[in-house]
Amino acid sequence: MAQTGVIQDKLALSGAPFEHSVNRIRVVTIVALIAAWEVVASLGTVGVLYDDVVPHIWYIFIAVFEELISAGFYQDLGITFAEHIVGFIVGSILAVFVGIWMGTSTLVRGALEPYLNAIGSTPKIIFLPILFLMFGTGIESKMAKGALSAFFPVVFTTALGMALINPVLIRVGRTFNLNKWQMIAKIYMPAMVNPVITGLRLGMAITVIGVLVAELKFSDGGLGYRLGIYYEQFRIAPMYAIIVLIFAIAAAANVGMTRLQDRVNRHMAPSASKGKNRQASASGGLGVVANN
Amino acid sequence: MSNLLKSIVIATAGVAVLAAPAFAADKIRMVNSTKVVFETEHPYSALENGFFKKQNLDVSIIHGSGGAASLQAVITGSQDVVYGNGVLGVLTAYAKGAPIRALGSNIRGVPDLYWYVKTDSPIKSFKDLKKGMEFAYSRPGSTTNLAALYIKNALKLEAKLVSVGGPSGSRTQLMSGQVATGWSVYPLNKGLIREGKIRVIGTGKEAAGLVGVTIRVIAANVNWLNKNRDAAKRMMVALEEGQKRTYNSMDQLKSYAKRWKLNFEDVKSAPMDTPYEVSTLLPVAGLDKINKIALETKKIKKLLTAAQLKEFVHPMGNKPN
Amino acid sequence: MTKIYKMPVVVGLFGFLVCAMLLELAVGYGYVMHLVVPRPSDTIIAFPEVQADMDLIGNFFVTLGMTAAATALALLIGIPFGYFLYRNTRYGIAYEGWLAAAFAAPTVLLYPLFLVIFGRSHATLIAMGFIPGAIPIIIQTRQGLLGVSQTLQNVGRSFNVSERDMFWKILLPSAVPTIFTGIRIGVMYTLVNIVAIEYLIDFGGLGRIVSEMYFRFDTPGTYASIIAVIFVSVLFYWGFGRVEKWLRPV
Numbered sequence: 001m002a003q004t005g006v007i008q009d010k011l012a013l014s015g016a017p018f019e020h021s022v023n024r025i026r027v028v029t030i031v032a033l034i035a036a037w038e039v040v041a042s043l044g045t046v047g048v049l050y051d052d053v054v055p056h057i058w059y060i061f062i063a064v065f066e067e068l069i070s071a072g073f074y075q076d077l078g079i080t081f082a083e084h085i086v087g088f089i090v091g092s093i094l095a096v097f098v099g100i101w102m103g104t105s106t107l108v109r110g111a112l113e114p115y116l117n118a119i120g121s122t123p124k125i126i127f128l129p130i131l132f133l134m135f136g137t138g139i140e141s142k143m144a145k146g147a148l149s150a151f152f153p154v155v156f157t158t159a160l161g162m163a164l165i166n167p168v169l170i171r172v173g174r175t176f177n178l179n180k181w182q183m184i185a186k187i188y189m190p191a192m193v194n195p196v197i198t199g200l201r202l203g204m205a206i207t208v209i210g211v212l213v214a215e216l217k218f219s220d221g222g223l224g225y226r227l228g229i230y231y232e233q234f235r236i237a238p239m240y241a242i243i244v245l246i247f248a249i250a251a252a253a254n255v256g257m258t259r260l261q262d263r264v265n266r267h268m269a270p271s272a273s274k275g276k277n278r279q280a281s282a283s284g285g286l287g288v289v290a291n292n
Numbered sequence: 293m294s295n296l297l298k299s300i301v302i303a304t305a306g307v308a309v310l311a312a313p314a315f316a317a318d319k320i321r322m323v324n325s326t327k328v329v330f331e332t333e334h335p336y337s338a339l340e341n342g343f344f345k346k347q348n349l350d351v352s353i354i355h356g357s358g359g360a361a362s363l364q365a366v367i368t369g370s371q372d373v374v375y376g377n378g379v380l381g382v383l384t385a386y387a388k389g390a391p392i393r394a395l396g397s398n399i400r401g402v403p404d405l406y407w408y409v410k411t412d413s414p415i416k417s418f419k420d421l422k423k424g425m426e427f428a429y430s431r432p433g434s435t436t437n438l439a440a441l442y443i444k445n446a447l448k449l450e451a452k453l454v455s456v457g458g459p460s461g462s463r464t465q466l467m468s469g470q471v472a473t474g475w476s477v478y479p480l481n482k483g484l485i486r487e488g489k490i491r492v493i494g495t496g497k498e499a500a501g502l503v504g505v506t507i508r509v510i511a512a513n514v515n516w517l518n519k520n521r522d523a524a525k526r527m528m529v530a531l532e533e534g535q536k537r538t539y540n541s542m543d544q545l546k547s548y549a550k551r552w553k554l555n556f557e558d559v560k561s562a563p564m565d566t567p568y569e570v571s572t573l574l575p576v577a578g579l580d581k582i583n584k585i586a587l588e589t590k591k592i593k594k595l596l597t598a599a600q601l602k603e604f605v606h607p608m609g610n611k612p613n
Numbered sequence: 614m615t616k617i618y619k620m621p622v623v624v625g626l627f628g629f630l631v632c633a634m635l636l637e638l639a640v641g642y643g644y645v646m647h648l649v650v651p652r653p654s655d656t657i658i659a660f661p662e663v664q665a666d667m668d669l670i671g672n673f674f675v676t677l678g679m680t681a682a683a684t685a686l687a688l689l690i691g692i693p694f695g696y697f698l699y700r701n702t703r704y705g706i707a708y709e710g711w712l713a714a715a716f717a718a719p720t721v722l723l724y725p726l727f728l729v730i731f732g733r734s735h736a737t738l739i740a741m742g743f744i745p746g747a748i749p750i751i752i753q754t755r756q757g758l759l760g761v762s763q764t765l766q767n768v769g770r771s772f773n774v775s776e777r778d779m780f781w782k783i784l785l786p787s788a789v790p791t792i793f794t795g796i797r798i799g800v801m802y803t804l805v806n807i808v809a810i811e812y813l814i815d816f817g818g819l820g821r822i823v824s825e826m827y828f829r830f831d832t833p834g835t836y837a838s839i840i841a842v843i844f845v846s847v848l849f850y851w852g853f854g855r856v857e858k859w860l861r862p863v
Contacts, residue, residue, distance in 0.1 A: 023707075025704055026707050026711075110625065111628060114625060115625065115629065121850050123804070123805040123808040123820075126819075130650075132361055213721060218362075232328065234460045236729065251718065367648055381828070388830050389647070461732070461733050465733065
């Protein structure tokens, strides 16, 4: 486990000059990467590499700009966004309820866990044929893929969160004769907000990947479809442009969810957990592992 | 007052009569099996020139990426008709009990496929492909695999068949020297021919065993077909008109180029690259051969009978004779 | 003595068998289309056919081999780079956020890029497996080394151990549990990416079999090969878990 205190002390000693040198390293790295890319791109021009394979950075910038001013890009973005949001919401809601169910019953947990672990550890992409068969090849199958991708990280973190709830809180709830739904709303959910949000953050990132991959395989719209079309037509700079934009959107979504989790952590009651070291941290940590 | 009321009633009736055909238009959901290739243009031609509307049809078209997924959409009923799906796949699905029937041929033979090399390559034709040289095709079981196999057998080539994926993957591997030949389908990569970067060494016309054999079909879900036979017949008439239009109209070729962001110079010769005679909707020919190929490639476990092959085809939407 | 019907494993298995039987009846009587979901009995029969036709076991080893190659590459580059980031705090801080962001990024989408560079070959698959494998190894190596107890390091210094001995005798053994967490995460993502790319480009091992069965409209074969992939995933992680336990018994 990282001793973040060690890092904090070093920063405190070095202050602004330390930050400047860190930023300098970042800037130099970016410049070096761009320079290396340009060298590789130039190799194509002099006949060492196939010259269309790595275009110059400038062409990629132009392609990014052309995408951002194209109506088609926003149409495809809207399709991917719709698939992602619906899939994520459906998968997460289902997962939270199943996770709570598993957390409240050792029998259910023991019965379901082996199957969930088996499917959870499998690359979800191989279920695509089944989803295409069941939901057709339209937007529904991409939503289903998104839901499947979102389900597993959320169900595992929810079940874990249930297990980590301070038993004192549960006993207090029972003392007040709260019914099952009141226990969920007033005791379980507030107590396990942090692990659930960790799961949602992971689930959101994995849902993006799941939806895009489904679009790549078979779709009529969406950013993954757009990427596939450019590749089929060998339009390499636009292909890179779409990859850059997808990465930027995924990074922005990840940052947004991370900030949300940090905010929730700041408002969390400290007695909510049993005090065990939590595996998931909001910023920078890998959290609970889940597959796409 | 009564005159005013009469006028309103007559006007309303008039609007209803005019609107009635629109309300009564038969809806058809079509999936165009692949993108970009020339023979997928005909449904768009029919749509854009109002041929479907003329037949009182409201056709929606989506497109797939080739392969099983487009056909699966029709089999499961989420689409009604698939345009331009590989006949091998359709026959295989039918053999396995899928509710699918062929309505017409999309292309016979594979004249639109071509193989190419880098301009400085010593290979001038298929006959120059020696032992150990790579003869490219897309993926196992595909039309290009079939075509490459037939060319290899017809010309008794010793070159090895190598799967290189789609036209893009083929282009990269050829241009970066990983394989000796690349494959493509007109009009893709024609720009490279124009620029003198590649040279064509042969086309699918040299797959003699496949000449005249239907390679891609128009197919429909049989449950939909039985309930909408008249609509299916009208759709085929509209598609035939659309196809004629594509072959005879420069404007349609421009629309095709614009749709897929192709260079018009590459697209102009498409009607010559894929001659009209091979893409008429009838006949659906060579099913005996396709039947045998399906068995050889383990797609089916036993040959379909003559009766089954007859039942498989509903020419232009009509019941089999 | 716990009543057997209350044992979770028994309950789970019973539930699974009931679902399978209901599905068998539903497909048999036509309530569910057999081309969408096959009868479980047809799926079981399809296993030996898929093995005979597509060499399921052989392709398992192909996927395993590529995963092992990608993981070896990830270890070769990831651990030294993680150590470098630990030794050079400024670089560690500078790249920390980028590495975390890269871990969450949809790197599987880079496959067209690798296809154009490496072509349709095992190199593309290994490269695609390497990226998601290396990142957690780098992150966890650095985290593990940073987490080594200061007391242990002070003890080492008080005995005047060399930098080399400090690394091999104090830092690395203390950091191994955390590094191993990174390796486990890395291997998991490597396998996922490799199977995904195999499926997307119809090339390679297990993923290709699923795609091929689907292309043949062989629905029992498709489901059989998917179950086989699930099985080998489970076997893989179980085996890896045993290796991990054997290497660090505590």
